[in-house]
Amino acid sequence: MIEIKLTKIITGKDLAESFEEEYGSIENLENRLKKDSENMQLFSDLEDWKFFGKNPDDEIEDTTTIITDTLTLTNLELELLNFIKNEHPQSIRELARMIQEDVSNTQRRISRLVKEGLLELKKGSRNSKVPTLNYDKIEIAI
Numbered sequence: 001m002i003e004i005k006l007t008k009i010i011t012g013k014d015l016a017e018s019f020e021e022e023y024g025s026i027e028n029l030e031n032r033l034k035k036d037s038e039n040m041q042l043f044s045d046l047e048d049w050k051f052f053g054k055n056p057d058d059e060i061e062d063t064t065t066i067i068t069d070t071l072t073l074t075n076l077e078l079e080l081l082n083f084i085k086n087e088h089p090q091s092i093r094e095l096a097r098m099i100q101e102d103v104s105n106t107q108r109r110i111s112r113l114v115k116e117g118l119l120e121l122k123k124g125s126r127n128s129k130v131p132t133l134n135y136d137k138i139e140i141a142i
Contacts, residue, residue, distance in 0.1 A: 004066040006118070007137040009059050012052030019049045026050070066117045073140070080109055081118060084133050091128035 023029040026049055033042045052058060080099070089095035096106035110131050113119040118138065124130040 002068050002071045003141040005139040006064045006135040008062050008135045010062050012058040013056035015052050016049055019045055071116055077109060081133055084131050090130055091124050
């Protein structure tokens with residue numbers, strides 16, 4: 001079993017904005033919590049929203065953990081993740097050009113990394129897919 005911890009640093013402002021996007025307003029969240037007072041996620045979100053609304057510059061480590069038996073990362077894939085994080089290619093085709101690799105090979109690597117949860121693909125211009133690494137730190141425990 002392999003444990004992968006994906007960590008991104010976000011500000012209190014970013015967290016409060018994500019709560020606003022999800023719940024609409026603090027009042028909406030409070031009303032949902034009144035209806036479902038046992039829901040610890042709602043309670044936690046409300047407390048965090050109130051705190052970080054007053055402390056927008058505080059930073060938070062947001063960690064997601066993936067547990068898998070199938071992860072096999074080569075040095076090339078680790079370099080690819082680092083390259084995407086630092087160079088911000090705007091499409092898989094552009095990434096392939098930047099690393100001087102065939103597009104189909106790059107697509108295959110990207111698909112595997114997306115499947116493992118290490119990358120996301122966002123919509124780019126003209127139906128392109130933009131590989132995005134939204135994490136500041138990836139820890140792999142074997």
